[in-house]
Amino acid sequence: MPAPLVAAALSAIGPALARRGLDLLSGVFRGALDKGTQEIAGFIEEKTGIDINDVADEKLTEEQWAKLREFEFQYQAKLLEYRQQIDANALELEKVHQADRASARDMQKTALASDDKLAKRFVYFYAAGLTLLTFMFIFYAAFVHDYTKNPDAARVIDTVLGFLLGVSLSAIIQYFFGSSAGSKSKEEKIRQLTESIQGEHDKALSIDTERSRGGRPL
Numbered sequence: 001m002p003a004p005l006v007a008a009a010l011s012a013i014g015p016a017l018a019r020r021g022l023d024l025l026s027g028v029f030r031g032a033l034d035k036g037t038q039e040i041a042g043f044i045e046e047k048t049g050i051d052i053n054d055v056a057d058e059k060l061t062e063e064q065w066a067k068l069r070e071f072e073f074q075y076q077a078k079l080l081e082y083r084q085q086i087d088a089n090a091l092e093l094e095k096v097h098q099a100d101r102a103s104a105r106d107m108q109k110t111a112l113a114s115d116d117k118l119a120k121r122f123v124y125f126y127a128a129g130l131t132l133l134t135f136m137f138i139f140y141a142a143f144v145h146d147y148t149k150n151p152d153a154a155r156v157i158d159t160v161l162g163f164l165l166g167v168s169l170s171a172i173i174q175y176f177f178g179s180s181a182g183s184k185s186k187e188e189k190i191r192q193l194t195e196s197i198q199g200e201h202d203k204a205l206s207i208d209t210e211r212s213r214g215g216r217p218l
Contacts, residue, residue, distance in 0.1 A: 010037070010056075012055075012056035013029040013052060013053075013055050013056050014026045014027070014029045014030035016055045016056060016058065017029065017055060017068075020065055020068075020069075021069075022068060022069065022072055024072050024076060024079050024080070024083070025068065025071075025072050025079065027083050028040050028079060028082060028083060029052070036082055036085065040079070040082060041053075043075075043078075044068070044071060047071055047075070048064070048067045048068065048071050049067075050064050050067060050068060111123070127172045127175070127176070130168050130169070130172060131169065131172060133164070134164040134165065134168060134169050137160065137161065138161065138164075141157050141161060145157065
């Protein structure tokens with residue numbers, strides 16, 4: 001029975017495949033975990049014996065990478081069909097998001113026509129307050145908090161930062177300035193860069209923690 005695709009490993013699988021020149025397979029594993037990606041992962045293991053989760057951990061031998069290249073070439077029609085389905089679903093999702101933003105803007109137009117000053121300006125106060133809070137928290141996380149004294153707080157800070165940047169601030173920018181499929185591609189690259197920086201941050205934090213305890217980093 002094929003091993004289930006681990007959601008936590010999904011973000012690393014696509015880039016790892018791309019580095020090996022497996023662009024078609026890489027595109028399949030970029031995005032959210034769904035039934036389709038799970039089926040492709042199972043199909044790969046069925047035909048090659050390779051657990052796709054091992055790609056994220058860089059556990060594959062050169063022989064296994066060769067098998068993946070052969071798999072991509074042999075089943076490119078199936079992979080292309082799945083990619084087209086993903087693109088179609090992404091387009092429909094983008095249409096839904098556009099409709100949601102249009103509805104929100106229409107509601108704001110109605111509020112602007114109101115005599116209630118708070119109703120007119122609420123969305124601007126809310127966006128300004130949340131944006132200010134986000135940048136204040138970034139400043140605190142980057143320059144104020146001492147990670148060596150309280151390393152366990154780093155996980156909480158990372159979670160809050162991820163929410164503020166990836167959800168709250170992103171929603172504000174999309175509301176006022178719009179969004180597109182092209183910007184989503186840029187967001188994906190930013191996400192990958194953020195994950196890379198986070199990896200370096202965790203490594204440095206581990207070294208600082210070891211030093212503060214009087215040990216030597218591994």
